[in-house]
Amino acid sequence: MSEKTREYKVDYLARVEGEGALYIKVRGGEVVDVKFRIFEPPRLFEAILIGRMYHEIPDITARICGICPIAYQMSSVHAIEQIFGVSVGGPLRELRRLVYCGEWIESHFLHAFLLHLPDFLGYDDAIQMAKDHPEQVKTALRVKKIGNDIVALLGGREVHPINVRVGGFYKVPTKDRLYHLKNDLKQGKQLTIQLLEWVSKLDFPEFELDYEFVSLKHPREYPQNEGLIVSNRGLEISADEFEEYFIEEQVQHSNALHTYIKGRGSYMVGPLARINLNRDMLYDGVREMLQQVGFPQPCINPFMSIIARVAETLYAFEESLRIVDEYVEPERPAVEYEVKGGRGCACTEAPRGILYHRYDLSPDGKVVSAKIIPPTAQNQKRIEDDLRIMAPSIIKLPRQKAVWRFEQAVRNYDPCISCATHFLRFELDEE
Amino acid sequence: MTRVYHVRPTSSDLNSMRNSGRVKIRVFCVGNPQRGDDGVGHIVADLLTGEENIVLDKVRTPAEILDKLTGEEECVIVVDAMEKATTPGKVHRLTSIENLSTKTPWRSTHSLTLPEVLKIAESLSLIPKNLLVYGVEGASFEYMAPVSEDVMRACYVVAEEIRRLARQIL
Numbered sequence: 001m002s003e004k005t006r007e008y009k010v011d012y013l014a015r016v017e018g019e020g021a022l023y024i025k026v027r028g029g030e031v032v033d034v035k036f037r038i039f040e041p042p043r044l045f046e047a048i049l050i051g052r053m054y055h056e057i058p059d060i061t062a063r064i065c066g067i068c069p070i071a072y073q074m075s076s077v078h079a080i081e082q083i084f085g086v087s088v089g090g091p092l093r094e095l096r097r098l099v100y101c102g103e104w105i106e107s108h109f110l111h112a113f114l115l116h117l118p119d120f121l122g123y124d125d126a127i128q129m130a131k132d133h134p135e136q137v138k139t140a141l142r143v144k145k146i147g148n149d150i151v152a153l154l155g156g157r158e159v160h161p162i163n164v165r166v167g168g169f170y171k172v173p174t175k176d177r178l179y180h181l182k183n184d185l186k187q188g189k190q191l192t193i194q195l196l197e198w199v200s201k202l203d204f205p206e207f208e209l210d211y212e213f214v215s216l217k218h219p220r221e222y223p224q225n226e227g228l229i230v231s232n233r234g235l236e237i238s239a240d241e242f243e244e245y246f247i248e249e250q251v252q253h254s255n256a257l258h259t260y261i262k263g264r265g266s267y268m269v270g271p272l273a274r275i276n277l278n279r280d281m282l283y284d285g286v287r288e289m290l291q292q293v294g295f296p297q298p299c300i301n302p303f304m305s306i307i308a309r310v311a312e313t314l315y316a317f318e319e320s321l322r323i324v325d326e327y328v329e330p331e332r333p334a335v336e337y338e339v340k341g342g343r344g345c346a347c348t349e350a351p352r353g354i355l356y357h358r359y360d361l362s363p364d365g366k367v368v369s370a371k372i373i374p375p376t377a378q379n380q381k382r383i384e385d386d387l388r389i390m391a392p393s394i395i396k397l398p399r400q401k402a403v404w405r406f407e408q409a410v411r412n413y414d415p416c417i418s419c420a421t422h423f424l425r426f427e428l429d430e431e
Numbered sequence: 432m433t434r435v436y437h438v439r440p441t442s443s444d445l446n447s448m449r450n451s452g453r454v455k456i457r458v459f460c461v462g463n464p465q466r467g468d469d470g471v472g473h474i475v476a477d478l479l480t481g482e483e484n485i486v487l488d489k490v491r492t493p494a495e496i497l498d499k500l501t502g503e504e505e506c507v508i509v510v511d512a513m514e515k516a517t518t519p520g521k522v523h524r525l526t527s528i529e530n531l532s533t534k535t536p537w538r539s540t541h542s543l544t545l546p547e548v549l550k551i552a553e554s555l556s557l558i559p560k561n562l563l564v565y566g567v568e569g570a571s572f573e574y575m576a577p578v579s580e581d582v583m584r585a586c587y588v589v590a591e592e593i594r595r596l597a598r599q600i601l
Contacts, residue, residue, distance in 0.1 A: 066492075127547065130554035138555050145498045158498075159491060 004028045006395065008403055020415065022406060023253075024391055031391040036383050036410065038256040046370040054080050054339065054365040058164050061357070061372065065416060066159050067110065070103040070151065071350030072372075073164040074225055075357040078346030079239075080166050083361055086337040091330040092168040093225075095154060098323045099164070100224045100348075101316035102150025105143065105188070107351035108271070108309040108316075111414040112199065113140035116306050119408040120202040136198065139191050143313070146188040150181065150320065168334030175329050182324050189317035193289065196310045200293035205405065207390060208300045211382075212264065213273035216349050222281040222315055223274065225348050230277060231267065232298070239347040242356050248373065259378040266381040269353025270413060271308035272299060283318040286311055302386060302412040309414070339365040350375050352414050376415045383413055444561060445599055447505070455484040455600050457504040458593060459496050461511040461545065467576030468519070468569030471512040471586055474578060475565075478590035484597040493545040500552055506561035506596070510589055511545055512569040512582075519570035520581025522588055526563060528553055565589050 010022040025033035045064055049057060057076045062069035074096060081088060088096070113136070114126040123129040130137040148158045153173060155161020163170050214235065216227035230236050237245055248257040261267055276298040279287060290297075295307050341363035347354045353375030360368040386409055394405045458479065460472030476487045488499050496509070513523065528549045545564070552558050567589065570579045578586075 127550045127554060130551050134555045137551075141497055141555075148498055158495065 008395075008399075008406060010403060010407055020410075022387075022410065024387060024406060026391065026395050029392065029395075031388055031395075034384050034388045034391065035253045036380060036387065038254045038380070046372055049359075049367045049370040052367050054083075054359075054361055054367065055166060057359065057367065057370075058166070059160075059162060062160050062162075062164075064372070064374070067107050067416060068103055068350045068352065068355075069160050070099055070155065070164070071348060071355045072357075073161070074100060074348040075346050075350075075355045075372075076359070077164060077166050078225060078348060079344040079357045079359050080361070081337070082344035082346060083342040083359070084166070084337040084340055086167060086335055088168055088335055091328055092172070092333075092335065094323045094327060095169060095172060096164075097224055098320055099151060099154040099161075101320045101323075102147045102154065104316045104351050105147025105313050106145075106151065107147075108313045109140050109144040109147065111351075111411075112306050112309045112313075113137060113144075113195075116309075116408075116411050116414070117199070117202075119404070119411060120199075120204075120306070136195065139195060143188050143191050143195070146184045147316075149184065153177070153181065165334055167337050168330075168332075170333060172330055172333045175327055178324050178327050182321065185317055185321050185324065189314065189321070192310060192314045192317055196289055196307070196314060197293060199306050199310050200295065202306070204301060204303045205408075206301075207303060209302070209386070209389060211273075211300060211302075212261065212267040213276050213298070214261075214267045214269050214354065214378075215274040215277045216347060216354060217277060218281070220281075222278050222319070223349050229347055229354065231261075232277060233264070235261070239345040239356065242345060242347065242373075243358070243371075246356075246373070246378075248377070254380065256377050256380055257373075258381040259373060260381050266385045267378070268302070268382050268413075269375045269378050270305065271312050271351070271353075272302065272305045273353065274349060275299070275308045275311060282311075282315055286315045286318060289314065302409070305412050305414075339363075341365075352376060352416055353378060374416065376413070379413045379415065383410055383415065386412075444505075449600050451505060455486075456506045456508060456593070456597055457486045457488065457500075458508045458510065459499070460487060460489050461491075461493055461496075461509060463491055465575060467571040467573050468567075468578055468582045469512045469572050470578055471567045471569065471582060471589075472510045474583070474586040475510045475590045475593070478586060479593060482594055482597055484600050485593065492543070493548040494543040496545075496548050497552060497557075500557040502555075502557045502559075504559050506563075507559055508563045508565065508593060509545065509549075510565045510567070512572070513566040514569065514572065517568070519568050519579055520585040521568040522585050523566040523568070524563060525566060528558070528562070 004027055006026045008024040021037040023035040023037060049060060057080060058073040061072035061076050064072050118125055118129045121129055151161055152158045154163060156163040212231050212233050214229065214231045216223035217230040218227035228236055228238060245262055246259055247262050248259050251258050279297060290311055341361050343360050345358040347356045355375055356373040358371040362368050387406060390409055394402050397405060460476035462469040462472040464470035464473045473489050476489050479485055479487055490496060567582060567585045569582055
């Protein structure tokens with residue numbers, strides 16, 4: 001290493017979901033290399049699916065992630081229902097939103113309060129932080145548990161739920177059973193309001209960038225299961241067109257494919273993108289809270305994504321309460337359908353951003369091909385771009401603090417590396 | 432400072448447990464029954480089903496313990512399998528959270544280890560004075576493998592010890 005060359009290495013990134021590393025090389029004050037390396041082995045789920053029956057897809061893909069299995073189930077059932085020409089409406093659609101709310105609550109609070117918050121408060125991990133801030137951590141765990149309970153009630157169990165199926169659910173709750181959630185939901189809402197106020201007062205590093213934010217947009221609701229894919233730079237497409245606009249590329253240093261918008265480059269998905277593009281669809285109370293705590297509109301500071309996560313959790317509680325109040329038990333747990341062959345594509349909003357699924361089925365319902373593009377794969381290039389842009393100012397900090405800040409910048413995206421590792425081809429170019 | 436918990440409740444602890452209206456003994460049975468000897472916790476739970484004074488929780492990952500602990504328990508027991516062991520079926524009785532191995536650093540919630548879960552719980556004052564962790568050395572953790580004989584015998588030993596403790600409180 002020459003005198004003027006500095007390397008910042010984090011061999012094993014902490015407090016992210018999965019196994020990744022970070023490498024930044026600076027020469028003479030200029031950043032010459034940035035690598036967000038994902039070395040967790042490829043999962044090969046798309047290959048595993050080939051030859052399996054359509055009805056197995058939701059449960060197999062749910063195994064991709066222990067934190068956001070509902071997202072995988074939702075994107076898969078929507079893609080398959082598109083092939084079968086089925087539309088799921090009424091109470092079944094509402095229950096799908098409710099179980100998704102449960103997942104947002106548990107996933108957002110897990111990341112915000114156990115993985116991301118230690119960065120802002122100066123702790124190495126949640127164990128240290130819990131000693132000094134036990135009330136906040138206890139409250140966050142209480143809120144997270146309510147999310148788990150929703151998923152357990154509708155999904156059959158907290159981790160890797162098994163009750164979601166093409167056309168609806170295997171079993172639906174009675175009105176009475178769902179109503180039992182209400183007190184917990186009210187309590188969760190109140191606790192989330194307190195924590196939203198608290199996280200808004202954290203000290204956020206000054207960094208703003210003109211991002212291209214991408215999320216779903218629905219004309220009548222905050223997006224979860226349906227909507228067009230839009231961006232703040234004029235993108236407006238359906239999920240069927242996803243692969244015409246978004247390109248996946250293999251990079252040597254990562255076991256996850258990088259995604260970018262054709263002709264434009266990296267983009268951001270996730271809570272910050274969703275809130276910036278759908279603030280008008282939040283409940284009045286959530287919008288007012290955001291205004292009250294001084295959350296900018298749009299917010300272009302990625303470090304403030306922790307506020308977006310907590311605000312979306314508040315939305316999820318409001319939405320859950322509405323669904324519980326209005327719920328009418330459906331006559332059947334799932335709509336009927338006829339198995340057909342063809343191609344189906346769907347995008348839903350996983351906690352970390354849009355999750356794209358595309359399937360080709362044979363006429364008897366067997367998977368011929370599958371493509372899954374998780375949010376972390378989409379954010380990966382954006383994370384590297386952030387690090388590249390932030391690096392010149394971060395490297396002026398003492399080394400330990402600089403490494404800390406680089407890691408914090410990665411955690412802004414709540415990367416789920418386990419979800420992202422799925423590339424299939426590897427080409428070696430030797431001379 | 433290492434905080435050592437009681438291996439078995441003292442007689443005054445037993446009296447206080449008898450008289451309190453709180454959960455007497457909460458047993459977290461950790462593991463995946465589809466992974467051979469990793470099913471230890473769930474087998475012990477099955478052996479203890481119906482026992483008075485015991486609240487059983489079958490969990491697949493240690494992280495779930497954090498969701499379930501209330502801080503209102505008189506005694507918490509955790510039963511889990513131990514990997515990379517040398518004597519399958521050997522029962523370890525651990526009473527110090529500090530001394531639990533944390534060779535695997537905090538990485539993610541996908542792999543939050545039992546020691547880390549217990550350390551967070553301790554920081555949150557969710558661990559009662561009486562804590563006992565049973566670690567049973569396993570031989571095979573292969574998918575759908577049967578539980579090995581030595582490990583099955585160990586399950587009966589662990590269940591009997593917990594049962595005896597519960598009956599002392601009656």
